[in-house]
Amino acid sequence: MSEPAPETAPAPDAAAPHRHFIRQIIADDLASGKHDAIVTRFPPEPNGYLHIGHAKSICLNFGLALENAGKCHLRMDDTNPAKEDVEYVESIKEDIRWLGFDWGSDYYQASDYFGKMHDCALHLIAKGLAYVCHLTAEQTRDYRGTPTVPSTPSPWRERTPAENLAEFAKMRDGSYADGAAVLRAKIDLASPNMHMRDPVLYRIRETAHHNTGDTWRIYPMYDFAHPLEDAFEKITHSICTLEFEVHRPFYDWLVRNLADILPAQPRQIEFARLNLTYTLMSKRNLLELVKKNLVSGWDDPRMPTICGFRRRGYTPAAIRKFCETIGVTKFNSLTDVALLEHAIRDDLNKTSPRAMAVLNPLRVIIENYPEGQVEWLDAVNNPEDPAAGTRKVPFSRELLIERDDFMEDAPKKFFRLAPGREVRLRWAYFITCTGVEKDAAGNITALRCSYDPATKGGDAPDGRKVKGTLHWVCAANAVPLEVRLYDRLFSKEDLSDNSDGKEWGDHLNPDSLKTITGYAEPALAEYPPGARVQFERVGYFVADTKDSRPGAPVFNRTVTLKDSWAKAAK
Numbered sequence: 001m002s003e004p005a006p007e008t009a010p011a012p013d014a015a016a017p018h019r020h021f022i023r024q025i026i027a028d029d030l031a032s033g034k035h036d037a038i039v040t041r042f043p044p045e046p047n048g049y050l051h052i053g054h055a056k057s058i059c060l061n062f063g064l065a066l067e068n069a070g071k072c073h074l075r076m077d078d079t080n081p082a083k084e085d086v087e088y089v090e091s092i093k094e095d096i097r098w099l100g101f102d103w104g105s106d107y108y109q110a111s112d113y114f115g116k117m118h119d120c121a122l123h124l125i126a127k128g129l130a131y132v133c134h135l136t137a138e139q140t141r142d143y144r145g146t147p148t149v150p151s152t153p154s155p156w157r158e159r160t161p162a163e164n165l166a167e168f169a170k171m172r173d174g175s176y177a178d179g180a181a182v183l184r185a186k187i188d189l190a191s192p193n194m195h196m197r198d199p200v201l202y203r204i205r206e207t208a209h210h211n212t213g214d215t216w217r218i219y220p221m222y223d224f225a226h227p228l229e230d231a232f233e234k235i236t237h238s239i240c241t242l243e244f245e246v247h248r249p250f251y252d253w254l255v256r257n258l259a260d261i262l263p264a265q266p267r268q269i270e271f272a273r274l275n276l277t278y279t280l281m282s283k284r285n286l287l288e289l290v291k292k293n294l295v296s297g298w299d300d301p302r303m304p305t306i307c308g309f310r311r312r313g314y315t316p317a318a319i320r321k322f323c324e325t326i327g328v329t330k331f332n333s334l335t336d337v338a339l340l341e342h343a344i345r346d347d348l349n350k351t352s353p354r355a356m357a358v359l360n361p362l363r364v365i366i367e368n369y370p371e372g373q374v375e376w377l378d379a380v381n382n383p384e385d386p387a388a389g390t391r392k393v394p395f396s397r398e399l400l401i402e403r404d405d406f407m408e409d410a411p412k413k414f415f416r417l418a419p420g421r422e423v424r425l426r427w428a429y430f431i432t433c434t435g436v437e438k439d440a441a442g443n444i445t446a447l448r449c450s451y452d453p454a455t456k457g458g459d460a461p462d463g464r465k466v467k468g469t470l471h472w473v474c475a476a477n478a479v480p481l482e483v484r485l486y487d488r489l490f491s492k493e494d495l496s497d498n499s500d501g502k503e504w505g506d507h508l509n510p511d512s513l514k515t516i517t518g519y520a521e522p523a524l525a526e527y528p529p530g531a532r533v534q535f536e537r538v539g540y541f542v543a544d545t546k547d548s549r550p551g552a553p554v555f556n557r558t559v560t561l562k563d564s565w566a567k568a569a570k
């Protein structure tokens with residue numbers, strides 16, 4: 001994918017960040033001397049592209065490290081040989097860099113630790129804390145019990161360490177088929193926490209791994225591998241989402257019982273994951289969208305993936321700001337996607353150059369303007385940024401305006417163009433509508449107008465006011481654009497709620513993409529792919545990184561101008 005270079009330097013965002021509970025824990029640990037420096041990690045499983053939920057975790061982990069002059073490791077949690085792919089590894093690195101973060105030399109792969117994890121398993125076996133079990137999946141279910149009824153002990157639970165070492169070696173050397181044996185921890189069959197009832201540590205998988213090839217036939221379970229990875233890397237604060245709270249007793253059991261051979265005792269801390277309205281977030285579901293061709297790929301601008309947002313025109317700074325704004329809590333909740341869109345608008349408002357484009361054109365003929373004359377008028381590039389300067393836009397007798405900006409029978413409160421009414425054309429003149437042209441079917445095909453030469457630049461010397469200002473383009477010079485009007489991919493607010501018996505697939509918004517032809521100022525023809533722009537009064541757009549070419553521009557709508565969040569906040 002040819003993407004523009006990362007555009008932001010790493011930066012701890014927001015001058016006065018919220019003092020959330022994880023910041024507090026870290027401050028306390030540094031103050032008490034428990035740690036001299038902190039080490040966090042972001043541990044994606046490379047089985048898909050990163051999404052906005054991951055961005056929350058990335059901003060949190062890398063952000064905490066930056067704030068505290070610590071380190072944040074990037075670790076591919078690639079312990080499952082079946083699902084992982086190198087394509088995903090590369091995309092994850094690209095997306096984290098684009099968000100503005102850097103792991104320096106601290107890049108790790110869980111699969112590099114398979115040898116050390118195996119040593120840990122041997123150590124537990126030798127201590128009598130793990131055993132090889134041959135219950136079938138069905139038997140395991142039957143033996144499990146319930147939170148109030150203890151599990152039935154496996155007939156292999158009391159094997160000696162020597163026997164277990166021999167059996168584990170047989171698991172490794174291929175004497176057993178997949179499913180014929182597992183290694184289990186020996187903990188507490190009566191624990192109300194089912195994760196403490198002799199959880200599986202290792203299973204057989206006759207699958208090659210993208211990193212270790214066919215070196216291994218046994219692979220560690222996530223719950224066994226993850227605490228060990230944290231310990232090997234001397235992670236001080238292992239931050240994960242709330243579902244792992246019930247796994248924490250096992251996390252602690254494991255690192256405690258291996259304390260004699262582990263270099264550190266990491267601490268797991270849970271926070272609430274990000275859920276967004278109208279947004280599907282799990283990689284598994286996003287993969288399904290891609291596979292079923294419901295979107296054009298992981299980077300479809302409607303996807304909540306980092307690469308989708310990038311192609312949509314979102315900025316890293318806005319995403320970081322959003323992640324800081326939503327804060328970090330212990331309670332699962334649903335965040336309004338309007339807040340994310342608000343952050344995007346807020347950033348783009350300051351940074352996007354303006355241009356004029358008409359998406360649904362209506363021809364305007366200025367009858368008192370000389371035929372064949374073209375005037376190049378000064379237009380301000382960004383009213384929010386004086387340094388952005390001005391540009392020239394062509395004006396002539398025939399213009400295009402937005403069809404919606406005209407009404408033949410306009411009510412009093414309609415401040416745009418109507419027969420006999422006067423409006424301002426942005427950066428140009430006042431015009432008055434003097435007539436309407438129609439086809440045989442009665443459709444309006446053009447407006448006849450007059451202009452006032454004294455109002456050049458958009459102000460009347462006699463002080464007369466107009467209520468409406470319209471954007472426009474010069475018909476003869478307008479550049480046709482392919483415009484992709486993106487909207488929410490789903491029309492249901494809370495996709496996790498399936499009390500109506502429907503699935504997310506039933507809630508796809510049929511109007512999430514409308515492709516139209518728009519007409520813009522000449523300069524837009526050569527807009528570099530990835531460059532952003534505000535089409536005045538229309539919305540924020542970006543030249544598509546995949547499909548836009550000089551002379552054949554394609555623009556994606558990043559977001560409209562209407563800010564429902566800011567409105568609600570007022």
Ligand code: ATP
Pocket residue numbers: 042043044045046052053054056057239240241272273274275281282283284
């Ligand atoms: P998914 O269900 O989307 O596949 P995951 O948790 O399985 O998510 P991982 O690659 O295992 O994805 O996650 C990497 C890190 O990102 C984990 O630490 C995880 O807690 C965090 N993470 C994933 N989704 C979210 C989310 N919605 N909000 C906050 N953090 C998240």
Ligand code: MG
Pocket residue numbers: 045
């Ligand atoms: Mg996962």
